[in-house]
Amino acid sequence: AAPAPAKDPVRTVRPGQRVDAGRGFTVWLTRKGKHWTGPDGYENFRSVVDGNIDRSEPGVSHQSEGDATGVFHSGLYYGTRKAGRVELTDAEGHRTVATLVALPGRPDWGVWYAHTPAAGNGGGSLGVTLYDRAGRLLDELPGFDFPTGRG
Template sequence: MHKYVAVAALTTLLAGAPTLSYAVSQGETAHTTAQSAAAAAKKAPTPRIVRPGEHVVAAPGFELWLTAEGKHWTDPDMPDDPQFRSVVDGNIDPTQPGVSLQASGFEGRYYLSGLYYGGKGTASRVEVATSTGKVRGKLIELAGKPGWGVWYAIADLPPGDDGEDFLRNVTVYDTKGRVYSQLRLN
């Protein structure tokens, strides 16, 4: 009798082994997937934090710097004539998601930048949709929570294109991959 009980117990154990193994394997996969998602969220890029007045060189002649009043920049077309976009003159509503765009063409390239503001979450990355594909840019912000930041990118213009129909939209995404703010052009 002990012999039959032992065989039955062994058979039951062996019959359940694949199911047990599968359950452990599934549990590990689900746990690993959850860990991967959490790790990806932690690794999502965030804007580079800069000091007021700190110059960021995006390319030779294309520099940006931020102050509490807004965005300042030069581009290769006018390196000795700094430009300015205010965040305090009432032209933007930082409580609503928005993106601005300033573009300058020079020697077959487009030097692109603008403000982003008002979105929910933490801005993470920027993409500029063009007639030839997507261009990824970078984000910078002042320390603290100013409620706005600056994006910038450089795009090569296709030969013979004057840039008039080149830009389609600018989208800033948050760290979870959702749209933080967007500007539609075409």
């Protein structure tokens, strides 16, 4: 028997289709970019058409918001039609694999999202890494420690 085809790492969604991202968060994509709301209901947007990102090279962005119960992370991945995985890594090396969504026709961008525990970053930010379907590194945003005495 032939092996089962590999599961597509990217979920295809229709423009405007609401995706339950868990814990009161919703994400959706339009041809213009990424939209999301949190438990507060406030709508947020990140454009893929305003020139703010360079889609000629693979890249990844990161936004986060949270409280004592946990942190919601999301962002754009772009410049590739072969995204395979986005991972968040904390200062201790703990990895969280994000969920990937994109519009039909596999445009050269999509959205990722994940949840982490509130205390899971050890006082710093999480690194975000974009890999292709073969596991090769495409781009990364390194994590960093927040300066002490600020806040």
